[in-house]
Amino acid sequence: xxxxxxxxxxxxxxxxxxxxxxxxxxxxxLAFNLGIEQTRVVAxxxxxxxxxxxxxxxxxxxxxxxxxxxxxxxxxxxxxDGADLLVDLPGDAHEIAVAxxxxxxxxxxxxxxxxxxxxxxxxxxxxxxRRITFFPDRPDVLSVYTVHIEGPKALFPVLxxxxxxxxxxxxxDGMHSATWRDPWPxxxxxxxLVAGDLVANHDTFTTMSGRKVDxxxxxxxxxxxxxxxxMQALKDSMxxxxxxxxxxxxxxxxxxxxxxxxxxxxxxxxxxxxxNTRYILADPDTATDADYDGIAGVxxxxxxxxxxGNRVTCRDxxxxxxxxxFTVLRDQLFSQDMGSQSVKRIEDVRVLRGSQFPEDSGPLAxxxxxxxxxxISNFYTATVYNKGAEVIRMMRTMVGPERFRTGCDxxxxxxxxxxxxxEDFVKAIEAGAGIDLAQFRLWYSQAGTPxxxxxxxxxxxxxxxxxxxxxxxxxxxxxxxxxxxxxxLALFDRASGKHSGEQLVVLDRAEMQxxxxxxxxxxxxxxxxxxxxxxxxxAGQSASDLVFLAARDDDPFARYxxxxxxxxxxxxxxxxxxxLCEGDREAGRDAIRGALAAVIADPALDDLMRGExxxxxxxxxxxxxxxxxxxxxxxxxREGLKAWxxxxxxxxxxxxxxxxxxxxxxxxxxARGSRKLKTQALVLLAAAVPELAARLAxxxxxxxxxxxxxxxALGVLCGLDxxxxxxxxxxxxxxxxxxxxxxxxxxxxxxxxxxxxxxxxVKALAGHAEFALxxxxxxxxxxxxxxxxAGVFHRADGAGYGMIADLILALDPLNAxxxxxxxxxxxxxxxxxxxxxxxxxxELERIVxxxxxxxxxxxxxxxxxx
Ligand code: PHE
Ligand code: ZN
Numbered sequence: 001x002x003x004x005x006x007x008x009x010x011x012x013x014x015x016x017x018x019x020x021x022x023x024x025x026x027x028x029x030l031a032f033n034l035g036i037e038q039t040r041v042v043a044x045x046x047x048x049x050x051x052x053x054x055x056x057x058x059x060x061x062x063x064x065x066x067x068x069x070x071x072x073x074x075x076x077x078x079x080x081d082g083a084d085l086l087v088d089l090p091g092d093a094h095e096i097a098v099a100x101x102x103x104x105x106x107x108x109x110x111x112x113x114x115x116x117x118x119x120x121x122x123x124x125x126x127x128x129x130r131r132i133t134f135f136p137d138r139p140d141v142l143s144v145y146t147v148h149i150e151g152p153k154a155l156f157p158v159l160x161x162x163x164x165x166x167x168x169x170x171x172x173d174g175m176h177s178a179t180w181r182d183p184w185p186x187x188x189x190x191x192x193l194v195a196g197d198l199v200a201n202h203d204t205f206t207t208m209s210g211r212k213v214d215x216x217x218x219x220x221x222x223x224x225x226x227x228x229x230x231m232q233a234l235k236d237s238m239x240x241x242x243x244x245x246x247x248x249x250x251x252x253x254x255x256x257x258x259x260x261x262x263x264x265x266x267x268x269x270x271x272x273x274x275x276n277t278r279y280i281l282a283d284p285d286t287a288t289d290a291d292y293d294g295i296a297g298v299x300x301x302x303x304x305x306x307x308x309g310n311r312v313t314c315r316d317x318x319x320x321x322x323x324x325x326f327t328v329l330r331d332q333l334f335s336q337d338m339g340s341q342s343v344k345r346i347e348d349v350r351v352l353r354g355s356q357f358p359e360d361s362g363p364l365a366x367x368x369x370x371x372x373x374x375x376i377s378n379f380y381t382a383t384v385y386n387k388g389a390e391v392i393r394m395m396r397t398m399v400g401p402e403r404f405r406t407g408c409d410x411x412x413x414x415x416x417x418x419x420x421x422x423e424d425f426v427k428a429i430e431a432g433a434g435i436d437l438a439q440f441r442l443w444y445s446q447a448g449t450p451x452x453x454x455x456x457x458x459x460x461x462x463x464x465x466x467x468x469x470x471x472x473x474x475x476x477x478x479x480x481x482x483x484x485x486x487x488x489l490a491l492f493d494r495a496s497g498k499h500s501g502e503q504l505v506v507l508d509r510a511e512m513q514x515x516x517x518x519x520x521x522x523x524x525x526x527x528x529x530x531x532x533x534x535x536x537x538x539a540g541q542s543a544s545d546l547v548f549l550a551a552r553d554d555d556p557f558a559r560y561x562x563x564x565x566x567x568x569x570x571x572x573x574x575x576x577x578x579x580l581c582e583g584d585r586e587a588g589r590d591a592i593r594g595a596l597a598a599v600i601a602d603p604a605l606d607d608l609m610r611g612e613x614x615x616x617x618x619x620x621x622x623x624x625x626x627x628x629x630x631x632x633x634x635x636x637x638r639e640g641l642k643a644w645x646x647x648x649x650x651x652x653x654x655x656x657x658x659x660x661x662x663x664x665x666x667x668x669x670x671a672r673g674s675r676k677l678k679t680q681a682l683v684l685l686a687a688a689v690p691e692l693a694a695r696l697a698x699x700x701x702x703x704x705x706x707x708x709x710x711x712x713a714l715g716v717l718c719g720l721d722x723x724x725x726x727x728x729x730x731x732x733x734x735x736x737x738x739x740x741x742x743x744x745x746x747x748x749x750x751x752x753x754x755x756x757x758x759x760x761x762v763k764a765l766a767g768h769a770e771f772a773l774x775x776x777x778x779x780x781x782x783x784x785x786x787x788x789x790a791g792v793f794h795r796a797d798g799a800g801y802g803m804i805a806d807l808i809l810a811l812d813p814l815n816a817x818x819x820x821x822x823x824x825x826x827x828x829x830x831x832x833x834x835x836x837x838x839x840x841x842x843e844l845e846r847i848v849x850x851x852x853x854x855x856x857x858x859x860x861x862x863x864x865x866x
Contacts (some may be wrong), residue, residue, distance in 0.1 A: 010374045010855060010862075015318040021136055022053040023089075025143045026185075030133065034151030034195050036115050037106075042099045043133040045143075049092045056096065058085045058134035061112075061127065065134060069097035085134045098134050107131075108774055108814040116261040117220065119196025120156065121274055125267060126317055126376045129188035139314045140419035142185035149195060150177040156195035158218065160255055162186070162270045182270055184250065185417065187313055192269030194218070194257045201227040205235050205249070208242045213249055217280060218257040226281040230256070233296035237303040240334050245408060247307040256280065256299075260740055263776050263817050264380065265298050268305030275302070278741050278777060284665060284706040286742050289672045291707070296338065301331040307412060315419040317376045321368040321444075322422045324380075325388020329396075332389060340669060342556030343608050349531045349557070352390065353621045356382035357449055357536070361624060363827050363864045365447040365474040369422050374859040377817045383447070390534040391443045397532050398486050398506070399433040407432030439508055440484040447474040450483050452507065454539040458522035463491060465514045465525070467507045469535075475866065484508045488532040490555070491516055491523035497552055502529065524548050526562075529555040536624075541565065543591045550595045551602075556609060563595055564617050567641070571617070572625050574637040589641065593648045600652050607660070607673025614680045616642065619790055623831065630833045631794035639687055639754070646688025657681040657696055665706045672708075679712030686716045694722040701728050711745055719754035743770055744781035751785035751792065759795055762786045763803070773811055776818045783807050787825045794832075798839030801826060805843035808857060809850055816854030823847070823857060827864030841865065 027046040032039060047056055060083045068078045070087065072095065077088040087096060107114035112131025113122050122132065130137040147161040153176040159168075163182025170176050200216040201224050207213060215234060217227040234256070241247040255272045262276035279298040282291055308330060309323035336344045359365060359382055366379070368388040373379055396404040410432030411425055422444055430437050450471045457464045467487070471480035485507040490499040505514055516523070524545045528537050541549070541562075546569075549562035570588040572578070579585045599605065599613045619638060623629035646653065656677055663674035678700065686693035693716060701713035714732055717725045729746070736742035747770075751762045765771060765782055772778055783804065786792045793800040804822055811819035826847075829840035847853070847861040 010858060012372050012374055013376075014372045015316070015370070018316050018318075020050065021138065021141050022049070022051040023056045023136060024048045024050045025136060025141055027146075028135075028143045029146045029148070030191075031148040032150065032193060034120060034149065034156055035104075036118075036120065036155070037103055038101055039104055039113060039120070040099065040101050041133050042097060043135065044095060044097045045135070047089070047094050047096055049089075054089055056087045056089050056094075057081070057136065058087065058096075058098070059083070059127070059130040059137040060085055060134045061130040063100045063102060063131060063134070065098050066101060067097075067099040069095075071095050072097075083130075100133050102132065109817065110261055110263050110776070110815060111817065113193070114261070116259045117196075118155070119194065119198065119259065121194045121196075121257065121259050122192050122269075123263065123267060123274065124191050124269070125189040127189075129191055132191075135188050137188050138316065139187040139189055140316065142187055142313070142417075142419065144185050145180075145182045145191060147180045147193065148177060149180070149193060150175060151195055155197070158194070158196060158198045160192075160194040160218070160257065160272055162190070162192055162272050163251060164253055164271075182251075184270060184310070186270050186310060187419065190268070190270045190310060190313075192267070192272040192274055194259075194272065194274065197221070198257065199224055201231055203231050203235065205238050205254075207238070207248045209248060211248075211252065213238075213251070214253045216253075216255045218255060219277075219280065223258070223277075223281055226283045226286070227258075229282045229287075229292055230280045230295050230299050233299040234303060236296070236338060237300040237334060240300070240337065241304060241307070241330075244333065244337070245307070245330070245405070247304075247412070249306060250311070254303075256302075260777070261775055263815070266302045268302045268309055270306070270310050273302045275299075276777065278744070281741060286707055286736065286739055288708040288711055289667075289675060292667065293335065293339070297331050297335050300334045301327055304330040304334070311417065312412060312415045313419045315421050317373070317379070318370055319421050320376075320379060321384045321388035321391075322420060322425055324385045325368060326392055326425070328385050328389035329392045332393075340606075340608050342560075343612050345530060345557050346560050346612050348386070348389075350618070350621075352382070352386050352534060353624070354618055355620075356386050356534075357624050358620060358828065359383050359824070360387070360447060360449040360474070361472070361831065362824070363475060363830065363866045364824060364860065367445050367447045369444045371445075371476075375820070375855045377856055378820055378859055387534055394443070394484075394486050394533060395429050395433070395435070395437070395440070397488070397504070397530075399429075399435050403433040403435075404429070437484075439482075442481055442483050446471055446480050446483065447477055448472045448480065450485060450533075450535045452485060452487075452528075452533075452535045452537050454487075454525060454527050454537065456522055456525050458519065461517060461519060463516045463519045463523050465489075465505075465516065466511065467505070467514070468511045469507055470510070475863070482508060482510050485533045485535060487527055488529040488555075489525065489527040490529065490553075490558075491519065492526060492548070492553075493519070493523060494521055494548075497548075499523075499526070499554075502555075504532070526553050526555065526558045528561070529553075529558045531557055531561075539565075543569070543588065547591055547595050551598050560613055563599070563613055566592055566595060568617050568622065568625060571622055571634070571637050571641060574641075575622075575626070575630065575633045589644055589648075592641070593645055596645060597649060597652060600649070600656060606669065607677050608669055609673075611673060611676030611680050614677070614684070620788075627831070628833050628837075629831055631790040631836070632796065635790050642684055642687035644688070646684040646686070646693075650685065650689060650692075653681040653685050654692075654696070657685075657700075661700065661703070675706070675708045675712070678709065679716070682712065682716045686720060690720050690722070694720050694724050698724045698728060701731075707742070707745075711749065715749050715753070718749045718752075721755070725755075740775075740777070744777050747771070747778065748781040748785040751782050752789050754791060756791075758786075758789060759792045759800060759803075762792055773814055776815065779807075779811065779815075779818060783822065787822060793825060794836060796836070798836070798843075801836075801840050801843045805847055808847055808861075812850070812854050812857045813852070816856040819854070820856035820860045823860035823864055827860065829864075830866075 029044040031042040104115040111128035149159040159178040161180035198218040258280040266275040407429035411428035546566040553559040660674035660678040697713040697716040704710035829837040
């Protein structure tokens with residue numbers, strides 16, 4: 001048999017196969033001798049039998065054991081089983097020592113120990129620890145870690161690990177060392193080590209019980225001044241978690257390190273969070289308002305993991321949403337409390353609809369608690385994170401914040417120090433909050449976005465609301481049971497424009513009716529207020545009811561939603577050819593223009609909210625409305641509407657731009673609102689009056705004393721065919737030369753633009769001297785922006801698909817985790833019109849045919865072909 005052409009059958013891990021660990025490791029000591037090209041590790045494990053097994057399995061990945069000691073004696077009683085090391089152990093407790101050597105510089109996967117910008121750092125979640133040393137690398141094995149780090153002081157003046165530093169020493173030949181001990185037992189995925197030439201922004205926080213905690217944010221020399229926003233967010237998070245969840249920090253030291261090569265946003269290692277620089281570094285000149293919000297949100301998220309993730313961790317990786325869904329909810333609530341409640345909710349729903357709804361309706365759909373996986377890295381998804389957060393938010397909505405808090409307290413108290421399951425969480429909320437969640441548990445097991453319809457009938461002073469639900473089939477789940485769907489609603493009296501109080505109805509059958517007496521005429525329905533349930537809703541509202549709600553709904557989310565729905569209905573009809581007569585089109589556009597004009601003029605709105613309301617529904621969400629979408633038709637209809645609105649509202653938009661431009665820079669909500677409006681006005685004008693928009697954008701660019709204005713203006717210019725485009729792109733690049741995070745924006749803006757030559761521009765940028773496949777931020781800036789840009793990705797000739805497939809194949813050997821994330825856009829083929837679908841499918845086939853493909857990319861591509 002020719003083995004090179006027969007890929008090994010992928011190994012599938014099933015949730016139902018969970019077995020407790022055969023051996024426990026109560027204590028581990030790691031000794032590191034650091035070098036960029038060779039680091040030596042000796043791991044000493046105190047192991048204790050937890051079953052009848054006499055064989056200890058230690059996971060490994062790409063490492064070799066140089067020496068094995070059992071109870072202090074060199075041993076031969078071990079063998080390799082694939083990548084794992086097996087040791088025969090006769091007794092109940094032993095001490096195993098294993099020596100390994102690794103080359104951090106050669107580690108382009110950025111999992112395990114790797115080099116970034118001259119420093120060394122680790123990333124262990126989910127299964128990176130086994131690339132450092134042999135270990136039972138699973139989250140239900142909890143150990144107390146002692147870590148000795150030794151290395152040349154000139155290269156690595158700072159040596160960090162989890163917990164507290166218990167000693168340092170200076171050695172001969174310029175070597176030095178440090179010892180760290182973390183008193184809190186933790187799984188291996190929370191281990192971290194950082195060594196490098198770093199400087200700290202230092203601060204302190206005094207906890208609710210009066211303990212002083214040292215806080216450090218470690219960055220490269222020169223970046224200290226850009227860490228203040230992150231530091232403030234950290235202190236705010238620590239305080240907020242004490243006040244809102246009663247959770248206090250549990251060490252006297254909290255370190256954060258920023259690294260420029262990182263696969264994800266950040267990582268919650270105990271006492272030593274490691275961050276992608278983009279979620280730490282900010283100043284007004286280099287970071288946008290959205291970047292500031294991203295930083296605060298991620299700093300909070302990682303800090304909150306100290307309780308939801310670290311003190312209570314996951315039993316196995318199927319339980320990932322236990323820590324991620326809950327922690328996302330916690331960071332969302334934090335951000336709501338720190339800024340604008342309603343704007344934050346709208347932003348979170350936009351992310352859910354733009355990223356998670358497509359997952360739920362595609363070939364990679366999975367429940368928030370998956371049943372199986374080939375590669376766990378593929379399950380760090382919007383479903384596990386964001387839908388996971390929505391599911392817990394629904395529990396909170398049904399019981400209210402106080403009872404929810406009682407349930408959370410019970411969860412933390414019951415499971416502190418344990419590796420828990422989603423079921424443990426649900427049980428704690430049931431007992432603590434006093435609610436039966438038996439049927440609600442379906443949210444953990446059923447994938448797919450429920451489709452809910454709502455219709456109002458009116459007779460004899462009674463309004464009757466009929467609700468139906470249907471959960472679509474998803475891969476492996478052909479038929480579904482009805483879910484528990486909490487819907488906040490209000491019924492507006494048409495005459496007074498008011499409602500007599502919000503109610504919560506819980507839809508838990510396929511069809512239900514609710515009667516509301518006391519209405520002389522049919523009321524206007526406002527439903528799923530605050531987006532109380534993550535469902536796709538068809539409320540059958542007329543355009544005039546939507547205009548009514550867009551103007552006066554007292555729930556800000558519902559108001560936004562009415563406006564969005566008005567636009568969605570119009571564009572869907574336009575694209576589907578439902579607007580056969582010009583009269584319908586005119587009426588639809590007029591309704592939207594009227595609603596937007598009212599938003600622009602409404603003195604009761606703040607500018608942050610006003611800016612939010614002016615954003616039209618995104619192309620991804622619009623595509624979701626079609627069984628088979630035509631991306632070019634959606635782009636054309638949406639841009640066409642923008643052009644019409646920009647023309648109809650030119651004067652108001654120019655006035656808005658002028659008014660907003662007069663507000664000086666600050667981080668206040670008012671000033672941020674102005675900046676948001678300013679660029680939104682340009683976005684609409686650009687589609688309508690490009691010369692005028694280009695002129696305004698260029699002057700906004702020139703006048704900008706902050707990145708929000710500069711990037712907003714440049715983004716608009718990037719989409720226009722004007723000499724100002726190249727001029728300002730050049731000026732931007734020169735001004736920010738060498739600032740990696742800003743150069744990322746420069747790549748991203750061009751790749752995401754509406755410019756007719758955007759595809760050619762992306763191709764050229766891929767050959768730019770500053771493009772590098774080895775840096776995930778740069779790869780995402782260029783190619784994720786391109787893959788999300790229908791004008792590039794969905795070119796009718798398929799060249800966009802070919803470009804992304806080429807990227808996947810080139811990146812896969814270097815960084816499989818990041819490569820695999822580019823498969824999903826191609827995997828959408830079933831929901832795209834047949835011509836393009838065939839081209840997308842052909843690229844997926846080309847990918848799976850590649851010999852030696854990583855399991856990450858293989859799993860995503862083969863499942864996408866289905
Ligand atoms: N656990 C991290 C978080 O959500 C994300 C992460 C996963 C980072 C895997 C790196 C690797 O905060
Ligand atoms: Zn997380």
